[in-house]
Amino acid sequence: MKKIFLVTVLSVLLCGHNSLYAASVIKKVAPSFWWASMNNPELQVLLYGEQISSADVSISSDDIVLQEVVKQDNPNYLLLYLNTSEAAPQTFDICLKQGKKQTVIPYELKQRRADAAQIEGFNSSDVLYLIMPDRFANGDASNDVIPGMLEDRVDRNDSFARHGGDFKGIEQHLDYIADLGVTSVWLNPIQENDMQGGSYHGYAITDYYQADRRFGSNEEFRTLVEQAHSKGLKIVMDMIFNHCGSENYLFKDMPSKDWFNFKGNYVQTTFKTATQSDPYASDYEKKIAVDGWFTQSMPDFNQRNRHVATYLIQSSIWWIEYAGINGIRQDTHPYADFDMMARWCKAVNDEYPRFNIVGETWLGNNVLISYWQKNSPLAHPRNSYLPTVMDFPLMDHMNKAFDEETTDGYGGLSRLHEYLSQDIVFADPMHLLTFLDNHDTSRFYRSEADTKNLDRYKQALAFLLTTRGIPQIYYGTEILMAADKANGDGLLRCDFPGGWQNDTHNYFDAANRTALQNEAFSYLKKLLQWRKGNEVIAKGKLKHFSPRQGVYAYERKHGDQSVVVFLNGTDREQTIDLSAYQEILPRTSARNVLEGKEVEIGKELTLSHRGVCVLSF
Template sequence: MKKLDVLRVEPPNWWVGFKETSLQLLVHYQDISERKLDVFYPGVTIKNIHYADSPNYLFIDLHISKSTKAGHFNLVFKKEHTPDLVFNYTLKSRITHSKDYIGFNSTDAIYLITPDRFSNGNPSIDINEALNEKNVDRNDNYARHGGDIKGIINQLDYINNLGFTAIWLTPLLTNNMYHGSYHGYAITDFYQIDPRFGTLNDYLMLSIETTKRGMKLIMDQVANHCGLEHWWLKDFPFKNWINHQDNYVRNRTNWNETKSITTTHRRTTNQDDYASNFDKKGMSEGWFVSVMPDLNHRNPFMAKYTIQNSIWWIETANLRGIRQDTYSYPDKGFMSLWAGAIMNEYPNFSIVGEEWTNNPLLIAYWQHGNPNKDGYLSNLKSPMDFAMQETVVNSLNNQEGYDSGLIELYEALANDFAYTKPSDIMVFPDNHDMSRIFTRLNGDIAFTKMAVSFLALIPRVLQIFYGTEILMQDFENPGDHGLVRSDFPGGWKGDQVNAFTGKGLNENQVNMQGFVKKLLNFRKHSKAIHYGKTVHFVPENGVYVLFRILDNETVIHIMNKNQGETKLYLAKFNEIGLQGRAVKNIITSYTFFWGDNITLQEKGCFIFSTKL
């Protein structure tokens, strides 16, 4: 191994005023374990120094007292007959109090963006010669396309005007991989913004500009794995830093030959009373894919590193939420500690965890407060509702029965009794890992509007993938990740179609964009949708009616799968108390009085409100 000439200290800085007064520094330098450390700063004391298996690491436990002032001090590493190594460390003052980090909730509509595919605001950084993947090719679905942080900043007004209140970006941290680095999930440096997206200052400016517009910034983080080119893997601190580390060392010249690793992607082993230890280990220790080594959080130094990294980003970028990738894949005991440490420091923060399951029982298991049989306490506020997403698609595509398949949707919402707090769960019509909703509904615009509006009105946190508002699709190769994450039209200079301005959009796209804008801007100000009681009626004759009610505001959502005009008799809904009241169609602004019946002119969704 070549001589290490960079003194790396992580976290690279910290703050005074946390509830947690301990800080563990990872220090990496050639034979650093042969040196002694001196620290002289009021309120900062060395509690312990841990030696790793590699002589090039130290793990240093510092105590930062409650009275410690912000400032700078030197970490001085001494060795006889050798010049001192000095790292100037900064303790910062906290800008925002812990309680004021207000996370996302059911009032929010979140815009999910794959940054490389959204907007190129700074073409000069598209290629970085210091990184392994150097090509930019917009004709290759798996190459980098050049979208960046500046491009997102440029389009924040577009996102805000659509009615979104938060943005979630897929990972922006350095992915120094040779291929497919655009998606961000193979992180090779957990403290660095990928220079092809911009700088840390760019990210901080994004946070500032988002906050200016009353919006929230959510960071996509990955605790389960890293990228195969992470600098750790060239010099492991411990013999158990990653899972199946022996296999990696043995096969590192040809990692595709790692079939000896047992990987079980049966996430039910986390709850299964009957699961074998063999299968449980295969789930929590198996690699997600062969180019993403699985991090071993049973190693306490890895666990501490991951927790501190999340807190560092929250504090640095004024985050209002974290989306945690592959939530159920790591050791579930660690994930409880990780989420608990964050929520203890930031009691009003929000974390959403990805658990891709169509089983509501499994979704409920991961939500904080669920009375789990095994006593597991997740500390996770918001699981993701893949079950509802799948049911929406299946229900709308199902044309059989007197209810035309809508009973599936009714029954799915009826499952909310199983959840501790349904309104904290995140629901979505599609995301970056699946075929777009317009594709899955076979290009049916009416069904696409029905799906989006239903998910926007039920008691949930709402997330919508960029481009859903203009009917982006992947008919050419459904489900292909590179195609699903296609470029947003108008994000690149010279694009013939510009969805940000409307130039070149067809009539259907303009109509859908307008629909989403009216829906979300109404939702933004509707307390009945945010906090109201939900009442729905068993679907019949291809019509499903749902109400959200709070005080004097009632919102009505009607899904009609019938072709042509359909007369809906309203006596069935008398318990809601709308007789004689004026209601307005929030999309068309047409106002009428709730009487004996209404005529639904066509297949589709109809959204009414007593808020005129």
């Protein structure tokens, strides 16, 4: 059953009363606890219960100030704003008095961890491994179906249904993930999605403070984070502020109609979020794009409502403080209110200066996504305060570049050279999330039937892991999982073979993988392990040359160390004259990273068709 707060009759002497009366049933207290000594001392506590708005509110604490009691149109809500600036860790009582009826809600301010504010976010030294929890591994079959939840079945033959993956399944494979060489795990949403169907993906949240119990409890999620940290892995949590699920109690029994756009009535977004940066966009088009709903089952929050904004901001800070996550990926970032999202980014950074947030900025070119990055001159005098944006345009270029034959100045790898040469539009190119694919796109690897595909795969991963930015790998990339978006999103999110006890194949184990899969796995692992802790790649400046004879060359340099990469973008063996590249070839010998040996640098370099050469000086 859903977890609700049943506030029983207690001794109410602490509230200044000396009688006992029947208590109200409080269904929600959000958040259910908080912490003392936060940088922002203001705390919003949302109370949800039958006809509670008429209550007189008091608190039993001597060092917490009840600043404001806000009633909503719906009598089932009260919003309390508390000032905790002088408060020590404690448990105090929130007291509601309605005539002779009195309700006491014990509330705890916890002691913060000493290093809580110093959580280390993900950055360009990291590689993120993206997992959809329902589709990775099932470690606890007992939570596959939770009585009372609306979607009450597991069917692995239905790509739209839940499959049973959970926190335990991920935890049981943390060694596999760490051994691969990635340093961070980005989880698609783990919060409750108590919806009628399609809840597996997690993007229709019905309780912002509750992990989906089919993945596990809040405590089990925190344990997963702790276990990941013990293995040197960071955790990035997917969040959604633009919209929630239609079964969310905040929508089903709205505090007031202005909690949602268009007063809670469905109006479809146009998905044309470039209107936010368009200097010529009409007010009408801006409103429909930003205030319109993503789908009818995902009502759009009115983030201009200060109570909504505070509720969402606090929910993210609660998860950071509670679970110790290292980053947030914010879904549909440009669909939300610019000013509110900027306020959120700043609030998180004020509490956790080393934390990182990446926004999903699915826009068509680098100018449009650069607008959303912190300190962008294109948005000035506005500032999004969003540290990292997703480089979707580069993904598009990579999905074409490694297919095409590269000619000098056109097509193939020339696409990458030309795109990167425009990085001047970004406030911070190193804070771009780079990727070949994710849970919303066709997988980069196609099929074993395409004989050129492994060469394409190897070149693309070498580029992804050596160019600027923060790389992300989609789970299953290492074992050549393939899927086309044209066949439906569910198939893009296939189960990892071996994550379920009755699976025919267990690809977590090298002994069960094909020779081709093991070749791909070993190649990616070699690159990832080499990249880990490599400051040249994490911090180095980028210098590149326009492709010659179809070969793209570039350098990453940090201090007196450098890495030089040569990519042959043709289907022919190429022998290139190295005289033009002397400025990035500081010595006559280097370590060939992929071959694992020292090599002499002569006057020429020969590359096989679609070949890759990574030299470390």
